[in-house]
Amino acid sequence: MHASLAAIEYFLPQRVVSTSDLAEEFPGWPVEKIDDKTGIRERHIAAPEECSSDLAVSAARQLFESGACTPESIDFVLLCTQSPDYFLPTTACLVQDRLGIPTTAGALDFNLGCSGYIYGLGLGQGLISSGQASNVLLITAETYSKFIHPRDKSVRTIFGDAAAATLLTAVDSESALIGPFLYGTDGRGGPNLIVATGGMRKPRTDQSAEPVEDESGNVRSSDNLFMNGAEIFTFTLLTVPKTVCQLLAKAGLTMDDVDLVVFHQANRYMLEHLRAKMNIPTAKFYVAMSHCGNTVSSTIPIALKHAVSQGKLRDGAVVMLVGFGVGYSWGATLVRWQSVGNHGAA
Amino acid sequence: MTRKQFLHSIDKLVELPKGTLQGMEKLHELERWNSMAMIGFIALADTNNGVTVSPTQIMGCATVADLLKAAQVDN
Numbered sequence: 001m002h003a004s005l006a007a008i009e010y011f012l013p014q015r016v017v018s019t020s021d022l023a024e025e026f027p028g029w030p031v032e033k034i035d036d037k038t039g040i041r042e043r044h045i046a047a048p049e050e051c052s053s054d055l056a057v058s059a060a061r062q063l064f065e066s067g068a069c070t071p072e073s074i075d076f077v078l079l080c081t082q083s084p085d086y087f088l089p090t091t092a093c094l095v096q097d098r099l100g101i102p103t104t105a106g107a108l109d110f111n112l113g114c115s116g117y118i119y120g121l122g123l124g125q126g127l128i129s130s131g132q133a134s135n136v137l138l139i140t141a142e143t144y145s146k147f148i149h150p151r152d153k154s155v156r157t158i159f160g161d162a163a164a165a166t167l168l169t170a171v172d173s174e175s176a177l178i179g180p181f182l183y184g185t186d187g188r189g190g191p192n193l194i195v196a197t198g199g200m201r202k203p204r205t206d207q208s209a210e211p212v213e214d215e216s217g218n219v220r221s222s223d224n225l226f227m228n229g230a231e232i233f234t235f236t237l238l239t240v241p242k243t244v245c246q247l248l249a250k251a252g253l254t255m256d257d258v259d260l261v262v263f264h265q266a267n268r269y270m271l272e273h274l275r276a277k278m279n280i281p282t283a284k285f286y287v288a289m290s291h292c293g294n295t296v297s298s299t300i301p302i303a304l305k306h307a308v309s310q311g312k313l314r315d316g317a318v319v320m321l322v323g324f325g326v327g328y329s330w331g332a333t334l335v336r337w338q339s340v341g342n343h344g345a346a
Numbered sequence: 347m348t349r350k351q352f353l354h355s356i357d358k359l360v361e362l363p364k365g366t367l368q369g370m371e372k373l374h375e376l377e378r379w380n381s382m383a384m385i386g387f388i389a390l391a392d393t394n395n396g397v398t399v400s401p402t403q404i405m406g407c408a409t410v411a412d413l414l415k416a417a418q419v420d421n
Contacts, residue, residue, distance in 0.1 A: 037382065154381065215380070216380045216381050216382075228401070229381055229382075229385055230381055230384045230385050230388060230401040230404070231401050233385050233388055233389070234388060234398060234399075234400050234401060237388070237392055237398050238398055269385075269389075273389050273392070273393070276393070277392065277393070
């Protein structure tokens with residue numbers, strides 16, 4: 001048995017912060033400049049009382065309401081988040097309960113960001129092909145906004161909150177529909193995208209909560225999200241092109257064999273630079289982030305859902321997915337698209 | 347890309363009129379030399395010269411000429 005990516009739904013919180021809103025808050029940072037650098041028009045931000053499990057449950061319920069599956073059919077929940085409701089218990093356990101998924105199901109959280117969806121597909125494929133599960137509910141859910149200082153425009157302009165729910169279901173096919181997989185890790189990049197305090201290593205203190213202004217006028221404390229944009233950009237230049245080549249070699253394919261390329265939707269500037277650097281035709285390089293921003297591990301499933309709704313994915317299409325970022329962590333895979341169950345596909 | 351064209355591109359990154367920078371300018375004295383300009387410079391070096399200039403290398407640059415050297419721009 002192999003895993004088939006059968007359906008995707010996603011949920012965005014109600015509150016919207018537009019680029020115009022940010023331009024008003026940050027004089028000297030006009031709409032045109034923000035749009036030019038990010039390609040993001042709107043970010044959805046979770047309400048103060050709205051946590052990752054709430055977004056996860058909403059996305060999953062949309063999946064159930066679409067008719068793709070029922071709660072009773074799920075035998076494993078994989079939840080990717082770096083902003084869990086609690087240190088413990090596991091957020092996936094809480095989600096299982098709220099969704100009415102049988103208590104015979106397995107459930108776990110895994111802590112990854114931008115590469116999380118790829119790892120989730122790999123874990124799901126493994127569970128299904130080893131016979132441990134038949135219907136895996138893969139959820140990516142993130143509320144990075146809760147880590148971000150309101151006066152840090154470097155990250156407020158980029159990140160949005162969201163959750164996506166993907167059904168991976170067992171099918172009897174001759175060959176794998178998802179794969180091969182390529183993974184990579186470089187923990188030296190850890191300090192470049194980090195919430196430094198609040199964990200076990202450095203608990204929060206009055207001192208850690210003290211905000212400091214950096215040389216670009218961004219304000220944050222150690223309790224807030226910090227991103228070194230230049231280091232992250234350099235990491236992607238060094239890693240992503242090589243990863244794409246390695247994946248194609250592993251699969252015995254060329255870029256001509258790939259119908260659609262969906263990278264982690266970090267920001268438009270980075271995506272366009274990578275596309276041009278790798279000579280990927282614009283027509284097959286899919287970008288869908290202007291309405292929600294960088295939603296971390298949900299960017300790829302959200303983009304896939306949009307591609308489906310626009311008729312970009314026909315049955316049998318070969319889709320390349322590449323996730324890269326916080327950790328540093330990266331992953332890439334190929335998906336043979338199955339339109340059955342993917343509502344709205346061509 | 348020639349040295350002159352590279353300088354013009356850096357003019358654009360730091361929002362100066364084309365032809366302003368000549369090379370001897372100190373980076374810390376350029377008002378718009380910030381993290382966004384740094385990312386733009388990394389992209390510029392990568393696109394035009396196939397050279398990946400790391401942020402650490404950039405932090406070691408004091409002048410615009412140092413940037414050109416890091417990007418392996420011919421004189």
